[in-house]
Amino acid sequence: MEPGRKTCDVAPTSERLAQLVSCLNKLDPLPDVALITGDITHDGTAAQAAQAKHLLDPLKMPYHVVPGNHDDRTTLAKVFSGSTCPAQDEEFLHYVIEDHDIRLIGLDSTKPGAPGGEICQRRADWLQARLNEAPERPTVLFMHHPPVKFGVLETDEDGFQGADLLEGLVERFPNIERILCGHIHLTAHTQWRGTVVSTAPSAGGMRLALDLTLKKSSGFHLTNPEFQLHHRTTDGGLVTHQVEVLENDKLYLF
Incomplete structure (x- = not known):
């Protein structure tokens, strides 16, 4: 959000993101790369995108956004042009990063005007061509929307075409x-067609209130x-850890 504003008038997401960036920069060893899986803004404005870039640019490792x-x-x-979002398509923001041991493919799963995700035939054809370039090389896809249901409204009702x-x-x-993936503001994992789909928690401290009945409208906890x-x-x-950014990071011996 813009400086001084809170997301949904509650969550200080800019402050939380700054804390996360500081935490990442203190890790030893530093991560090779940071992947930002969408919802970089709340309202899609240039001002919010510029604020996000201002907060992310101090990262000591390369970062990429979808x-x-x-x-x-x-x-x-426009705001994240260049190596941060090296889009290789005139319409969609997807690209390949070849700089690491694992090949990274960023996908644009958005559908303007709708909350759910989509991979259309054109995007599928583009992805197939990229995968054919290195069919044996370890690869990670990253995008915003999970392509499988996780038992929450954001996946089960928003949908994925x-x-x-x-x-x-x-x-x-x-x-x-x-x-x-991102989208659901929760860490969750599931096996899917021979791989693992994993969703990231909220960098802005807005954790989804889990309701597996699918009867309640979505809410969130401040975390x-x-x-x-x-x-x-x-x-x-490839091991995945969930890390919480703690204000008190003092270590105690067992």
């Missing part, structure tokens, strides 16, 4: 080790900011 349903892809493309197009590709390319840390082990495994 749009969420609260974002405007044209605005993000074209999930069948994506699942066909995931089944064909077992080198896809993760699909990293500390959180993020996922993906660790490549020496034997080639």
Whole structure:
């Protein structure tokens, strides 16, 4: 949000994001890269995107963004131009990052004017072409919307059009080790077509109030900011940790 404003008049998301950036910069070793899976703004405005960039730019590692349903892809493309969002399509904000041991493919899953996600035929064709370029190389896809239901309104009712197009590709390319998403403001994991779909917690401290009955309108709890840390082990495994940003990070011995 713009300086001085709170998201939904409650959550100090700018302050929380600044705390998260500070925490990431203190990690040892530093992460190789930070992936921002959308909802970088609340209302899609240029002012909010510029504020987010101002808060993210102090990161000591490269970072990359893809749009969420609260974002405007044209605005993000302008504000986060260059290596942060190196869009390789005239219409959608998706791209490949080749700089790391794991190949990273950012996907634009947004559908303007709708809360749910979508992978249309054009996006599926683009992804298939990129996957064909390196079919054996370990790969992670990152996008905003989970393509599978998680038992919350944000996935089960918002929906995801074209999930069948994506699942066909995931089944064909077992080198896809993760699909990293946002949208539901909760950490959750599920197996899907031979890979793992994992959703990130809220960097802005807005944790979804979990209601598996799907009867209540979505609400959130104010929490500390959180993020996922993906660790490549020496034997080639990919381990995911959830990290909470604590104001008191004093360590106590067991």
